[in-house]
Amino acid sequence: MSSTKHLLLVEDDPDIAKLLADNLLEEGYRVDSVADGHAALAAIAGNRYDLLLLDVMLPGVDGLEICRRVRAGPVYTPIIIVSSKSSDVQRVVGLEMGADDYIIKPFALAEVVARVRALLRRVAALSEPVAVQADAVLVAHGLRIDAQSRSVALDGQPVALTAREFDLLHFFARHPGRMFTRLELLNQVWGYNHDGYEHTVNSHINRLRAKIEADPANPARILTVWGVGYKFAEADAADA
Template sequence: MNLEAMTTRILLVDDDLELRTLLCDYLGRQGIEVSTLHDAGTLQQRLEHARPDVVVLDVLMPGVDGLTALGRLRTSGDDIPVILLTGRSDDVDRIIGLEMGADDYISKPFNPRELVARVEAILRRRRAVPSPAAPEQRKPFAFGRFKLDFQSRTLSVDNRTLILSATEFALLKVFINHSMRTLTRDRLIELLYGPEGDRTDRGVDVQVWRLRQVLEVNPSTPRLIQTVRGRGYVFVPDGEQHATQQPAVFS
């Protein structure tokens, strides 16, 4: 195992008793602490009393399904890592899940070793994101209707304060530090997670999509985080200049 010396804790939410038993046995032998729920209806209540490192959440369950449970978590501001399990062969659940805030997904059936590898990757990425416990001594940055406070890691708009997730804050900070520069997806991965970052291009696109939901009046026609076709993204603080009309400056 490559996980840190501290015991990794996983909460498995799945109505399949046989799968729960199999995974509990395998993961336990890997030194991972596993707790289980047979449905997602009480997931939020469980998390209020016990916080795992990662939630492994089945999509298709009776009652409250996995996507609904995930949506409730993200709407409440809970940024706990979530891996979705899906038995469908198409990409619908995967795409919807990523857009709703899932960190990863695995298609059933799967090898338990793959789950361990995905958990390791998520925890590595999470450790690479700066901790809120170490506020940055830097003046707030104003752009458009917004002001980002680096010390409190909050975003203000129209006299309202928005709480950003750690990933949203890190991505917005990268864009601010490289304003008006076209950043390729590979460069974004490097800036966010280091040179050994193992995020996919798709994962970066999902993170940008989520941040656009926070910043843009109309996310389908973004003005602050603009797409440079075939190259990547550019942050335009005044929201006026179109990236496609500017010379690309790669960082």
């Protein structure tokens, strides 16, 4: 394991923090550990981390607020929430705030390390240069979606998307006219340990529609198939 991966661990229980930090260090990661939300925000402001491990219940600023602030910033950082709050509602809230994964306490240390490793692998794969393919640039419904630069323009104007929003839009655009259930979208776009959190798909689609639809309440691009799921509208003749 490369020692260059720099992780921030935010955990106010000193015993749990030590166990996690020791195991992550053994894996070869660099680990900064802080015990409250304000210290976490200061650390994030002063460093470029490869991944954040966040507890939810923290002194000062809670983990969900930290997650929200990180996602509102210009740099995408993978986030895993580690929390004793185990209800489906809490997990959905965490994922909708932008977390990539949610681990419930008590946990097996090996599971945490495995999920850290898996998420870092996925992010690394997404950042690798891709071969030029026929669908490297997709054009449909006024959208220009560039897979290599991971950029989107609508009617010639750039659209700022999060990494997950881009993945979702690109997946839809590659399969115009095909209907996908929420679970299929989770498996294809989120990819890891998100079964049962279909509601987060709705949230991401609502945010995506707000950015690419003239009237998000009556979308023309990402369409709802009532009682089933969603699909991307088939291309107009002008897009061919």
